[in-house]
Amino acid sequence: MKTIDMIIKTRHMYTLEGEGVGYKENQAVAVDRGKILAIGHRDVIKKEYTGEKTIDASDKVVMPGLIDGHMHTSLATLRGLAQDVGNWMMHGVGPFQTSATDETRIAGAKLGMAEAILNGTTTIGEDGDCTDEICKIIERFGARGNVSARIREAKNKVYQPGELYEYDENKGEKALQEALTVHKKWHNKDNGRIRILFGPQGADFVSEKLLLEVKKQAKDKKTKIHMHLSQGSRETKQMEMRYGSRTIPWLAKKDYFDENFIGIHLTDALDEEVKVVAERNASMVLCSGSIGIIDGIVPPAKRFQDYGGSVALGTDQAPGNNCHNIVNEMKLTALFNKIKYEDPEMLPCWQALRMATIEGAKAIGIDDVTGSLEVGKQADMILVDLKHPSLAPLYVSPMRNFIPNLVYSAQGSEVDTVIVDGRVLVENREPKTFNLEEIFEEAQAQADLAAEAAEDKFWEINGVNAVYMKEDKL
Amino acid sequence: MKTIDMIIKTRHMYTLEGEGVGYKENQAVAVDRGKILAIGHRDVIKKEYTGEKTIDASDKVVMPGLIDGHMHTSLATLRGLAQDVGNWMMHGVGPFQTSATDETRIAGAKLGMAEAILNGTTTIGEDGDCTDEICKIIERFGARGNVSARIREAKNKVYQPGELYEYDENKGEKALQEALTVHKKWHNKDNGRIRILFGPQGADFVSEKLLLEVKKQAKDKKTKIHMHLSQGSRETKQMEMRYGSRTIPWLAKKDYFDENFIGIHLTDALDEEVKVVAERNASMVLCSGSIGIIDGIVPPAKRFQDYGGSVALGTDQAPGNNCHNIVNEMKLTALFNKIKYEDPEMLPCWQALRMATIEGAKAIGIDDVTGSLEVGKQADMILVDLKHPSLAPLYVSPMRNFIPNLVYSAQGSEVDTVIVDGRVLVENREPKTFNLEEIFEEAQAQADLAAEAAEDKFWEINGVNAVYMKEDKL
Numbered sequence: 043m044k045t046i047d048m049i050i051k052t053r054h055m056y057t058l059e060g061e062g063v064g065y066k067e068n069q070a071v072a073v074d075r076g077k078i079l080a081i082g083h084r085d086v087i088k089k090e091y092t093g094e095k096t097i098d099a100s101d102k103v104v105m106p107g108l109i110d111g112h113m114h115t116s117l118a119t120l121r122g123l124a125q126d127v128g129n130w131m132m133h134g135v136g137p138f139q140t141s142a143t144d145e146t147r148i149a150g151a152k153l154g155m156a157e158a159i160l161n162g163t164t165t166i167g168e169d170g171d172c173t174d175e176i177c178k179i180i181e182r183f184g185a186r187g188n189v190s191a192r193i194r195e196a197k198n199k200v201y202q203p204g205e206l207y208e209y210d211e212n213k214g215e216k217a218l219q220e221a222l223t224v225h226k227k228w229h230n231k232d233n234g235r236i237r238i239l240f241g242p243q244g245a246d247f248v249s250e251k252l253l254l255e256v257k258k259q260a261k262d263k264k265t266k267i268h269m270h271l272s273q274g275s276r277e278t279k280q281m282e283m284r285y286g287s288r289t290i291p292w293l294a295k296k297d298y299f300d301e302n303f304i305g306i307h308l309t310d311a312l313d314e315e316v317k318v319v320a321e322r323n324a325s326m327v328l329c330s331g332s333i334g335i336i337d338g339i340v341p342p343a344k345r346f347q348d349y350g351g352s353v354a355l356g357t358d359q360a361p362g363n364n365c366h367n368i369v370n371e372m373k374l375t376a377l378f379n380k381i382k383y384e385d386p387e388m389l390p391c392w393q394a395l396r397m398a399t400i401e402g403a404k405a406i407g408i409d410d411v412t413g414s415l416e417v418g419k420q421a422d423m424i425l426v427d428l429k430h431p432s433l434a435p436l437y438v439s440p441m442r443n444f445i446p447n448l449v450y451s452a453q454g455s456e457v458d459t460v461i462v463d464g465r466v467l468v469e470n471r472e473p474k475t476f477n478l479e480e481i482f483e484e485a486q487a488q489a490d491l492a493a494e495a496a497e498d499k500f501w502e503i504n505g506v507n508a509v510y511m512k513e514d515k516l
Numbered sequence: 517m518k519t520i521d522m523i524i525k526t527r528h529m530y531t532l533e534g535e536g537v538g539y540k541e542n543q544a545v546a547v548d549r550g551k552i553l554a555i556g557h558r559d560v561i562k563k564e565y566t567g568e569k570t571i572d573a574s575d576k577v578v579m580p581g582l583i584d585g586h587m588h589t590s591l592a593t594l595r596g597l598a599q600d601v602g603n604w605m606m607h608g609v610g611p612f613q614t615s616a617t618d619e620t621r622i623a624g625a626k627l628g629m630a631e632a633i634l635n636g637t638t639t640i641g642e643d644g645d646c647t648d649e650i651c652k653i654i655e656r657f658g659a660r661g662n663v664s665a666r667i668r669e670a671k672n673k674v675y676q677p678g679e680l681y682e683y684d685e686n687k688g689e690k691a692l693q694e695a696l697t698v699h700k701k702w703h704n705k706d707n708g709r710i711r712i713l714f715g716p717q718g719a720d721f722v723s724e725k726l727l728l729e730v731k732k733q734a735k736d737k738k739t740k741i742h743m744h745l746s747q748g749s750r751e752t753k754q755m756e757m758r759y760g761s762r763t764i765p766w767l768a769k770k771d772y773f774d775e776n777f778i779g780i781h782l783t784d785a786l787d788e789e790v791k792v793v794a795e796r797n798a799s800m801v802l803c804s805g806s807i808g809i810i811d812g813i814v815p816p817a818k819r820f821q822d823y824g825g826s827v828a829l830g831t832d833q834a835p836g837n838n839c840h841n842i843v844n845e846m847k848l849t850a851l852f853n854k855i856k857y858e859d860p861e862m863l864p865c866w867q868a869l870r871m872a873t874i875e876g877a878k879a880i881g882i883d884d885v886t887g888s889l890e891v892g893k894q895a896d897m898i899l900v901d902l903k904h905p906s907l908a909p910l911y912v913s914p915m916r917n918f919i920p921n922l923v924y925s926a927q928g929s930e931v932d933t934v935i936v937d938g939r940v941l942v943e944n945r946e947p948k949t950f951n952l953e954e955i956f957e958e959a960q961a962q963a964d965l966a967a968e969a970a971e972d973k974f975w976e977i978n979g980v981n982a983v984y985m986k987e988d989k990l
Contacts, residue, residue, distance in 0.1 A: 062988030119909060122917030125924055126850075126864035157905035331851070335924060338854035338862065364925035365906050376600075377805070377848065380812035381855060387980060388812065390600035392989040431631035432839050434956050435593060435963035440974040441981050442990045443596030450599055450809060451838035453927035482908050489909035500914040506861060507915050514536030515866040516916045 046074035047464055049093030050425070051084045054436075054444065056105040058400045058414040063392050063445060067438075071104065073421040076233060076463040080417060095466075099425045102458055103444055106414050107164025107422035108368040109402035111188075111327035112268070112306050112356030115154025116147035116170045119488045121360035126506060129203065130336040131276065133505035135361045136200045141495035147172045149488040150360070151179050152481045156473065158357065158366035159185055161454035164422040164462045167327070167356060167406060169241050169268055169306075173220070177228045177236055184467045184475045186422060188406055189228070190241030190268040191221035193256060195248045200503070203276075206283050207246060214252045218259070225263055234411065235420075235463055237265070239304070244270040245289045246280035250296075257298060266407055267298075271305035271319070274337055278310050290315035299324040304406055306356070309333050309341050316342045320351030325405035328397070330374040331365070332358030340382040343375070343397075344389065354402035355394075368398050369454040376449055391449035425459035432456060520548035521938055523567030524899070525558045526578040528910075528918065532874045532888040537866050537919060541912075545578065547895040550707060550937040554891060569940075573899045576932055577918055580888050581638025581896035582842040583876035585662075585801040586742070586780050586830030589628025590621035590644045593962045595834035600980055603677065604810040605750065607979035609835045610674045615969035621646045623962040624834075625653050626955045630947065632831065632840035633659055635928035638896040638936045641801070641830060641880060643715050643742055643780075647694070651702045651710055658941045658949045660896060662880055663702070664715030664742040665695035667730055669722045674977070677750075680757050681720060688726045692733070699737055708885065709894075709937055711739070713778070718744040719763045720754035724770075731772060740881055741772075745779035745793070748811055752784050764789035773798040778880055780830070783807050783815050790816045794825030799879035802871070804848040805839070806832030814856040817849070817871075818863065828876035829868075842872050843928040850923055865923035899933035906930060 050071050057064030070087035072080040080087060117135070120142070124134030147170070155166055168176050169190040180187035195214030196207035221240055229238040240260045242248045248256070260267050272278065272289045281289045290311060293299065299322035306327045308316060319326070328343040343353045355375060357366040372394040379389035396402075403413025412422040428436055428444075432451040437443040448456075460468040467475050500508055510516045524545050531538030544561035546554040554561060591609070594616070598608030621644070629640055642650050643664040654661035669688030670681035695714055703712040714734045716722045722730070734741050746752065746763045755763045764785055767773065773796035780801045782790060793800070802817040817827045829849060831840040846868040853863035870876075877887025886896040902910055902918075906925040911917040922930075934942040941949050975982055984990045 060988065063990065065988060065990070121909065122920035122925065123911065123915055125920050126861055128859075128861050130860065153905060153908060160905060331924075334851045334855055336860055338858045338860045340855055360925070364921055367906070367925075367927075370927075374851065377808045377852075378855060381808055381814055381852060384812045385602075386604070386810055386812045387600055387602050390980070390984065390989070392984065429956060431627060431634060431952070432841070434627060435595065435960040437597065437963060437967050439967055440971045441597055441985055445990055446596035446599050447838055450805075451596065451834070451841075453841075453844075453929055455927055455929040478905070482903060486909040489911060493911050493913055497914045506864070510864065510866065511915055514534065514539060515864070516537065516539070516919055 043092050044090065045092045045094065046072055046079060047093065048073040048095045049087060049091055050097045050099055050104055052099040052102060052104040054103045055415070056103065057081065057416065058106050058396065059416055063395060065442065071415060073464045076420055078415060078417050078419050078421050081415060097459065101429055102425040102427050104423060104425055106399045107412065107424050107460065107462060108162045108398045109165040109354055109406065109413060110158055110163045110357055110366065110368055111167040111354030111402055111406045112329055112358060113154065113158065113166065113168055113366055114170045114359040115151045115168055115366060116172060116176065117150055117359040117361055118154030118157070119146045119150035119485050119492060122364050124361035125335045125364060130362055132200050133503055137499035137503050138361065138492055138496045140198060140200060141499065142492060144172055146488045146492050148175050149484040151176050152476070153485040154360060154366045155179060155183055155185060156476050156478060156481050159183065159460055159467055160457065160473070161367040161369055162424045162457035162460060163366065163368050164424065164460060165408065165412060173224045174227065177224070180236060181232060182475065184462050184465050186412060186462055187236040188239065188408060189236065190239040191224045192241045192243060193217040193221055193248060194243040195252055204279065207280060209249050214248060218252065218256065222259065225265065229265065233463065237408070239266045239268040241268045244273060244277055245293055246277045254296065260302060266302045266304055268304045269306060271308055272311040272315065273307040274309045290318060294318050307333060307341055308346065309337055309339050311342055313342065313345060316345045317349045320346045320349035325352045327354045327356040327405065328375060329356040329358040330371055330378050332363040334374065334378060336362050340378040344379055352401055352405035353397055354405035355397050367454045369448070369452050372398050372449045391446045394449050395445055421461055421464040423461050424457050426456050427458040430456045517566055518564065519566045519568065520546055520553060521567065522547040522569045523561060523565055524571040524573055524578055526573040526576060528577045529889065530577065530579040531555065531890065532580050532870065533890055537869060538888070539916065545889060547938045550894055552889060552891050552893050552895050555889060571933065575903055576899040576901050578897060578899055580873045581886065581898050581934065581936065582636045582872045583639040583828055583880065583887060584632055584637045584831055584840065584842055585641040585828030585876055585880045586803055586832060587628065587632065587640065587642055587840055588644045588833040589625045589632070589640070589642055589840060590646060590650065591624055591833040591835055592628030592631070593620045593624035593959050593966060596838050598835035599809045599838060604836055606674050607977055611973035611977055612835065612966055612970045614672060614674060615973065616966060618646055620962045620966050622649050623958045625650050627959040628834060628840045629653060629657055629659060630950050630952060630955050633657065633934055633941055634931065634947070635841040635843055636898045636931035636934060637840065637842050638898065638934060639882065639886060647698045648701065651698070654710060655706060656949065658936050658939050660886060660936055661710040662713065662882060663710065664713040665698045666715045666717060667691040667695055667722060667726070668717040669726055678753065681754060683723050688722060692726065692730060696733065699739065703739065707937065711882070713740045713742040715742045718747060718751055719767055720751045728770065734776060740776040740778055742778045743780060745782055746785040746789065747781040748783045764792060768792050781807060781815055782820065783811055783813050785816055787816065787819060790819045791823050794820045794823035799826045801828045801830040801879065802849060803830040803832040804845055804852050806837040808848065808852060810836050814852040818853055826875055826879035827871055828879035829871050841928045843926050846872050846923045865920045868923050869919055895935055895938040897935050898931050900930050901932040904930045
């Protein structure tokens, strides 16, 4: 009998191996030194191993942790300040974001990550500023981190619609140097739990020269580029004004798309552009909730898949989504695509679940270590409590109803236990690696400062939400 | 100093009075004998009244209870068995529903109502069978009930696409008599907390003769008709086969639409048909999640409102939604309409909230007693806990972010306390009037029977979900 770190026993396991969902009954998973050592019938595992810790998950489903491919948790301090508005960037988040400080962002990152982890996210696909601080938080909270170091050359200001962004070469160069430093410090740290990608904000926010330099550096450092791509008519307009070309054809000419490119959103991409990106083996992140709120658009993820590309889900940001909850993204993704194609059979629940797990892991290049429960992979998993009205009753035959209910009925709060690299981050819904009360306090203190700093700009811009405030509609 | 039943103090109250959301700071509400006796600054209320019970809701938002205008909670035992399928009625819920018994339905009603109440619903707009039993459960759980007694004349069987429904005159007559009995027994019972409406299942499920008789009876009894209306191409086809006319023009000719008609879904209604129904002062219930899943369609609720009609939200049923959660319906309603019109300013959060409260109450004809917090109305209210990641941080100025976060970020589980007619049904998320563990057990026992009864039919029909089962996709 071998003593190992942890054994989890369950009646219902979804491994997400193969082309389906990998359902197995009466299983146990043996975890040692962060990895999945064995999966088998629980009686067999019980005979072979003793766990330092044993979790009896008989009333729970054991499944892979959820993958969030694209998030700006650092904006979570600004939750709920930018929706129902036509010009999200300038009139929605604008007045608040331009007043934000590093302290706003750090408090937000803690809040957004805590929220995501409590909703079952094990991989944080952060994209943003303060990357070094972000990595420290990920390290402490114990999540898997797939962090893009933001590179932006455009000056920070509230631009008018149609105003070409001003570049600041020094700013761009500084951002690249910081990305390289962060990469050196954090990439593959903690036994590979944290990976650093390069994140030019978009082809409109970075000069051609710097974009090409970033591509070269990513190749040198054997990492990926994670970049907003054709993210809306605003970007398309900037590209057409500057280069006389739409984003995707322009980048394609510069050989920007390959298996190390992750394109975010593709909101404004034409069908032939989607084809180009997918066929060059780049991948895509779909942020259904965010793009639904910000643009009223369902991005062409289904077409991207049809052309052979892999798609991950992402929660984007709390001002304009307004949550970091991949359970919610699965639901919205399935429903939005049914509506887009007027077809209830479009994007069934199991496809949404695969996008949130193994397909998502593949899209962001971490399926070698996570996204499914398989021997040799890292032990990233969640236990979902079946004793919730949203998941009851349970059918096993003739049809299993857990995945339909997880995707279409569950809220996120059914996630009971969260494990990353074999370490328990949340158990019985209690965080073990962070203090929620402290996180709320810090976020509230920063929100109070942000509110004060943004006040004049908010009223001056007089966007839709300012009007609603005056009309007692908020 | 007057002693009354209950005082609730809060920092943040939304009354939903007027045309907006009725935000008020540092308020207290005085409740006595089921009614709202006074609302005012908390210091003032404190001086005038002593409560037998006092709730300090400083970290919570006080707002009206949510209205669910259309639900089949009796189907909740079949949760998650009918989605991702093109022919929902015959190939989705069909094999399970035709095997269901009254015990299946009663167990389902308890589960579905418990779920709804825990997510903040105070008015249960049940439509279905076993009405007498349903009323007993509502009475015991303490919710407000707006119950439609189902009248169906078509025989219960799995019809093939294009097969005209067979009527059974005796069945129809029996259903009407039962509806009249239930009406007599329950209408306006419990101080008016329960109301009985007449619920012909649809113009395709009931003969012309019986439809007209129901209309006459509803007028006599001074109650409303609650009926599926133009609920999809399936219904339209039935009507065209039988009468050579689409549903709405056919019913309009028979003067079926007036202020006592509530039309459900209007999924397949043409714009001129929507206009007819709205302009005759009938109202509408919008079931965004259900129709999204079942049909991939966003019903024309926005147009209905444009033509001056009132619209309530509804959760429909758990096999094909898959939850009874009006918080979820607010989110889907706002998002689906943004997508339908490709406009992020369409259906802002405050409109979704009004549809779930005061507008919804108006649509189903109970705004005299509920839907907003006003002196003289019944005390139907919920307390929403702000100490959740989905609702943090809180902004009060320059912009209040609670309603955006309630609509776009909240899950439903943030609802802490539920009060109907001044009675506490849920407090600190603990049900006071029902036992969740018993409800789960009963639902599971019934589900196990339903699974067995449906098995042969499920495989015989071999719908999409049967195929997915064989392919390890569920």
